[in-house]
Amino acid sequence: MAGQDSNVRENAGTEVGEDQRVRRITLHDQVVTRLRDLIVEGQLAPGSRVPERELCERFDISRTPLREAMKVLAWEGLLDLSPNRGASVSEVSIEAVDEVFPVMGALEALSGELACRYVTDAEIEAINACHQRMVRHYRRRQLDEYFRCNQEIHEAILRAARNPTLARTYQGLSGRVRRMRYIANLEQSRWDQAVSEHEDMLRALHERNGEALAHILRTHLKNKLDAVKDYLVQRKGTTDAD
Amino acid sequence: MAGQDSNVRENAGTEVGEDQRVRRITLHDQVVTRLRDLIVEGQLAPGSRVPERELCERFDISRTPLREAMKVLAWEGLLDLSPNRGASVSEVSIEAVDEVFPVMGALEALSGELACRYVTDAEIEAINACHQRMVRHYRRRQLDEYFRCNQEIHEAILRAARNPTLARTYQGLSGRVRRMRYIANLEQSRWDQAVSEHEDMLRALHERNGEALAHILRTHLKNKLDAVKDYLVQRKGTTDAD
DNA sequence: CGATTGAATTTTGTATACAATTTTGGCCTA
DNA sequence: TAGGCCAAAATTGTATACAAAATTCAATCG
Numbered sequence: 001m002a003g004q005d006s007n008v009r010e011n012a013g014t015e016v017g018e019d020q021r022v023r024r025i026t027l028h029d030q031v032v033t034r035l036r037d038l039i040v041e042g043q044l045a046p047g048s049r050v051p052e053r054e055l056c057e058r059f060d061i062s063r064t065p066l067r068e069a070m071k072v073l074a075w076e077g078l079l080d081l082s083p084n085r086g087a088s089v090s091e092v093s094i095e096a097v098d099e100v101f102p103v104m105g106a107l108e109a110l111s112g113e114l115a116c117r118y119v120t121d122a123e124i125e126a127i128n129a130c131h132q133r134m135v136r137h138y139r140r141r142q143l144d145e146y147f148r149c150n151q152e153i154h155e156a157i158l159r160a161a162r163n164p165t166l167a168r169t170y171q172g173l174s175g176r177v178r179r180m181r182y183i184a185n186l187e188q189s190r191w192d193q194a195v196s197e198h199e200d201m202l203r204a205l206h207e208r209n210g211e212a213l214a215h216i217l218r219t220h221l222k223n224k225l226d227a228v229k230d231y232l233v234q235r236k237g238t239t240d241a242d
Numbered sequence: 243m244a245g246q247d248s249n250v251r252e253n254a255g256t257e258v259g260e261d262q263r264v265r266r267i268t269l270h271d272q273v274v275t276r277l278r279d280l281i282v283e284g285q286l287a288p289g290s291r292v293p294e295r296e297l298c299e300r301f302d303i304s305r306t307p308l309r310e311a312m313k314v315l316a317w318e319g320l321l322d323l324s325p326n327r328g329a330s331v332s333e334v335s336i337e338a339v340d341e342v343f344p345v346m347g348a349l350e351a352l353s354g355e356l357a358c359r360y361v362t363d364a365e366i367e368a369i370n371a372c373h374q375r376m377v378r379h380y381r382r383r384q385l386d387e388y389f390r391c392n393q394e395i396h397e398a399i400l401r402a403a404r405n406p407t408l409a410r411t412y413q414g415l416s417g418r419v420r421r422m423r424y425i426a427n428l429e430q431s432r433w434d435q436a437v438s439e440h441e442d443m444l445r446a447l448h449e450r451n452g453e454a455l456a457h458i459l460r461t462h463l464k465n466k467l468d469a470v471k472d473y474l475v476q477r478k479g480t481t482d483a484d
Numbered sequence: 485c486g487a488t489t490g491a492a493t494t495t496t497g498t499a500t501a502c503a504a505t506t507t508t509g510g511c512c513t514a
Numbered sequence: 515t516a517g518g519c520c521a522a523a524a525t526t527g528t529a530t531a532c533a534a535a536a537t538t539c540a541a542t543c544g
Contacts, residue, residue, distance in 0.1 A: 169414070
């Protein structure tokens with residue numbers, strides 16, 4: 001009876017569930033994706049102001065779709081908007097990391113539990129294949145490819161949780177954290193640890209041990225964010241006195 | 243050092259933390275709040291289409307700020323947008339409730355734990371006062387006033403968690419659920435139960451027992467959503483055959 | 485020489501105009 | 515009469531124009 005349910009959604013670009021049947025994507029949707037990538041990849045430095053004019057020229061569009069996109073990114077927390085004073089890329093502070101962690105941690109743990117409940121054998125196999133690819137990239141020290149597989153795995157788990165609301169909520173937060181991986185490059189010891197944690201994940205998924213997977217995902221996230229925080233502390237030390 | 247932090251935020255209307263020093267609120271911010279209220283209060287029926295023209299006339303504004311507001315509400319999940327085909331109010335289905343519960347439950351539990359960690363005696367006292375008011379309204383069967391106190395308490399707990407990201411994320415989801423309280427009116431037995439659960443909450447908060455509060459909040463939410471689901475099932479039964 | 489005030493410039497907020505797509509209604513045909 | 519096709523209307527997507535606020539910079543005053 002409820003026909004309106006599986007409609008095309010906004011921000012299709014970063015959704016976990018893929019409805020790729022949309023051929024005509026609106027301009028501001030593209031802008032949301034492209035602008036988010038710009039921020040996430042650090043091409044727009046945290047704290048820097050973002051005049052509308054500049055972005056209009058860069059994307060070669062008018063202000064209307066750009067502003068609509070900026071509203072969404074402000075809601076996601078990637079931009080700070082001040083009335084009549086414009087937009088600036090939100091800062092990545094240690095406090096922000098500490099603030100985001102418990103929330104993402106709770107969601108990540110939940111996704112682990114739900115994923116173990118609903119994941120299919122085929123999905124586990126696919127995730128396993130992706131994991132093996134990731135390990136190969138890890139051995140060859142191919143950072144970019146490694147990250148791509150890494151994110152693919154996390155998205156697959158999120159998808160296996162069979163909860164679009166969870167996925168959307170998590171992704172909304174992850175943008176703020178994802179860019180940190182560009183800011184803080186992986187140290188070798190942390191990298192070894194991360195791969196080891198991923199092994200644990202796969203095992204828990206195989207055994208469909210939701211509690212274990214939840215715990216691993218949470219720890220995994222915490223370790224990752226701690227690494228980012230270390231980097232931020234260190235960086236702060238170079239600019240501040242003492 | 244990071245000066246951009248405590249800037250005015252978008253959607254100030256429903257934030258938990260109150261920065262009321264802003265005198266000049268932009269038009270689309272007002273529209274976000276007003277349109278959300280319209281949806282939450284059920285004045286725009288779930289599933290109904292929402293032509294821009296109509297809302298422009300109702301709010302007496304042009305399409306530009308309205309569209310910016312609609313983008314945000316679509317992100318919140320209150321509106322479904324289809325390119326070139328307009329907006330419709332998202333449906334409130336049983337599946338949607340089941341989907342939202344685990345996510346909100348996890349966040350609610352988290353807020354309980356954090357609140358017990360950071361809440362001050364003064365805050366507990368304020369919450370307690372609000373609780374007493376709520377009980378009075380409950381005894382007098384004043385539904386609207388009861389709900390107002392109820393929401394105030396939940397917001398106070400969320401605020402005590404000292405985590406704006408958590409608050410924002412939770413509020414983003416709560417809009418979808420809040421309107422259900424208008425759809426499904428409280429039955430007496432459920433009402434008794436809810437008040438009793440609130441007593442438990444206050445006790446846990448007093449004892450600063452985070453684990454207990456987390457559990458109570460989660461159960462409280464589950465009971466509330468179950469009541470909504472019962473109502474939806476019943477309602478569906480009257481329209482569908484069997 | 486520094487601070488303050490005020491006009492010019494820039495930037496944002498809102499409204500309107502134009503283009504493109506979808507929906508609707510009617511007409512024609514099989 | 516039913517179905518399909520084309521045109522007209524309505525609705526959405528985008529661009530531009532105008533208004534208001536904020537920033538800048540310089541000139542004047544202390």
